[in-house]
Amino acid sequence: MNILVTGATSGFGEQIARDFVATGHTVYGTGRRADRLAALQDELGERFLPVCFDVADSEATVAALTKIDLSAIDVLVNNAGLALGLEPAHRADSTDWQTMIDVNIKGLVTVTHLLLPHMVAKNSGTIINIGSTAGNHPYFGANVYGASKAFVKQFSNNLRADLLGVRVRVTNIEPGLCGGTEFSNVRFKGDDDKAAAVYEQVAYLTAQDISNAVQWVASLPWHVNINSMELMPTAQTYAGLTVARGI
């Protein structure tokens, strides 16, 4: 199969790309960091094909992706995304909010819009979106990040509705706390100590766990659609509802 993985320069996307190449598939891997993509190509060989662009820039995204044969893509993994900040909404940075919307929502929509007509035309294909538990459960400081992942969830559901009668599958994978990626380093803008503290003494999910889920979803026969899959480390669970007293 030919797989397009956005955000293949680190974390989940890199592991997903590695695992698809290891099982004999061809991966088009995207990201902004050309050096990372080139290093992966050196390591993985000709079945890893770098496509370098900023997914927040819709013109650049269209220009880069229309250079490849989109009709040949069997699986799209919409993984590129980020959280910025963990402040309550009234103290959050407006630019951070716009960036999360640009990458997590607009970027994912731009890539999907490019790929989907090709999948429908050939009556086959799988779209795997990387959402988050943050799209299902509110938490302190998740404000726009969580809302962007709620968008991914409902967009996935609505694609399923539109694809009635077509052999194109859509899955939303919703990971909880996952370490060993750059997610928290990005969220805390390079404060690596703060990022490391998130994972202290926690048996967190790994990029391999998420890649395993992606590989499984993609390997199922065409008539099986996993609508959504929420994964958490056993050590993570739901917060109760919170009450402020004396206000």
Ligand SMILES: NC(=O)c1ccc[n+]([C@@H]2O[C@H](COP(=O)([O-])OP(=O)(O)OC[C@H]3O[C@@H](n4cnc5c(N)ncnc54)[C@H](OP(=O)(O)O)[C@@H]3O)[C@@H](O)[C@H]2O)c1
């Ligand atoms: N780690 C977690 O706990 C967790 C939990 C639930 C969901 N997720 C979601 O999983 C996905 C991957 O996260 P991760 O943990 O693997 O984080 P990561 O290690 O920071 O990887 C993020 C990837 O997205 C790419 N990306 C970010 N902004 C981009 C842009 N403007 N244009 C192009 N590519 C961009 C990055 O590539 P470049 O920097 O090279 O552009 C990188 O390859 C994200 O959607 C995240 O929201 C993560």
